[in-house]
Amino acid sequence: MTDIKKNVEITLKEIKQETSDVYSFIFNKPENFNWKPGQHGVFKFTDREIKEGKDFRIFSFASINEEDIILFSTRIVDEPSEFKKNLLELKSGDVMTVDGPMGKFTIKDYSKPSLVMAGGIGVTPIRALVKDIHHNGVKTKDIKVLYSDDRGEFAYTDTLKNARDNSEGLDLVFISDRNEFTDKIDAYAKENQNNSLYYISGTPGMTSFFKEKLTGFGVDQENIITDSFMGYE
Numbered sequence: 001m002t003d004i005k006k007n008v009e010i011t012l013k014e015i016k017q018e019t020s021d022v023y024s025f026i027f028n029k030p031e032n033f034n035w036k037p038g039q040h041g042v043f044k045f046t047d048r049e050i051k052e053g054k055d056f057r058i059f060s061f062a063s064i065n066e067e068d069i070i071l072f073s074t075r076i077v078d079e080p081s082e083f084k085k086n087l088l089e090l091k092s093g094d095v096m097t098v099d100g101p102m103g104k105f106t107i108k109d110y111s112k113p114s115l116v117m118a119g120g121i122g123v124t125p126i127r128a129l130v131k132d133i134h135h136n137g138v139k140t141k142d143i144k145v146l147y148s149d150d151r152g153e154f155a156y157t158d159t160l161k162n163a164r165d166n167s168e169g170l171d172l173v174f175i176s177d178r179n180e181f182t183d184k185i186d187a188y189a190k191e192n193q194n195n196s197l198y199y200i201s202g203t204p205g206m207t208s209f210f211k212e213k214l215t216g217f218g219v220d221q222e223n224i225i226t227d228s229f230m231g232y233e
């Protein structure tokens with residue numbers, strides 16, 4: 001088990017807009033702070049007081065250790081929480097803290113075929129999984145990623161396409177139609193059943209919807225691994 005470190009200071013390098021409402025926050029990576037693709041951290045401000053709601057947020061690490069940055073991305077709607085309003089006001093050089101790494105949403109067995117389902121902002125840990133496979137030349141057996149966004153706005157497109165086009169055993173499809181997403185999952189599950197592992201990342205509603213669907217096709221619970229972004233509806 002990796003140790004969980006607390007209150008690790010990280011300094012903002014830049015904020016990058018990925019889509020109309022998804023922003024990436026890029027920090028320096030402290031030398032002794034490492035995580036596995038799929039894990040997350042708990043982030044706090046150091047010099048901003050949050051009066052409404054919790055003063056921390058959980059975000060997945062979207063980068064890998066080898067990139068030497070901590071990258072998280074989040075959806076910031078027109079009327080965001082006070083926490084997210086403050087995130088957008090951060091300037092390069094500002095300091096936040098992170099507790100982590102945490103979470104078990106990691107690839108269990110690279111030698112097994114896998115279907116990875118990412119809905120909207122649920123793509124954040126998937127960027128790290130895909131980047132790891134590409135950058136570190138991880139040997140995989142048929143990992144298929146379905147990345148769906150109803151509005152057809154996709155984050156990290158260059159990184160994801162580059163990884164897909166240059167990694168054996170990795171396929172990645174961008175989908176902007178919910179029915180197509182569901183149909184592709186159904187077809188895959190019918191064909192592969194328990195010969196595959198299933199990873200679902202997205203809002204709680206999405207993860208439980210697909211988990212139920214998969215079990216309905218006879219997929220065992222132990223073959224379904226979920227990352228549920230609690231806090232989104």
Ligand SMILES: Cc1cc2nc3c(=O)[nH]c(=O)nc-3n(C[C@H](O)[C@H](O)[C@H](O)COP(=O)(O)OP(=O)(O)OC[C@H]3O[C@@H](n4cnc5c(N)ncnc54)[C@H](O)[C@@H]3O)c2cc1C
Nearest residue numbers: 040058059060073074075080081084124228229230231232
């Ligand atoms: C393991 C884990 C990993 C996570 N990883 C990430 C991650 O990588 N990136 C990430 O963004 N979040 C992630 N989350 C969720 C994150 O922690 C927050 O809970 C989430 O971003 C919501 O943030 P907020 O409370 O600041 O609300 P905001 O997103 O600012 O929303 C403000 C309010 O508006 C509502 N709202 C938001 N969108 C809509 C909409 N379209 N229509 C109507 N109402 C809406 C919200 O319910 C809320 O009440 C993760 C959660 C977990 C548990």
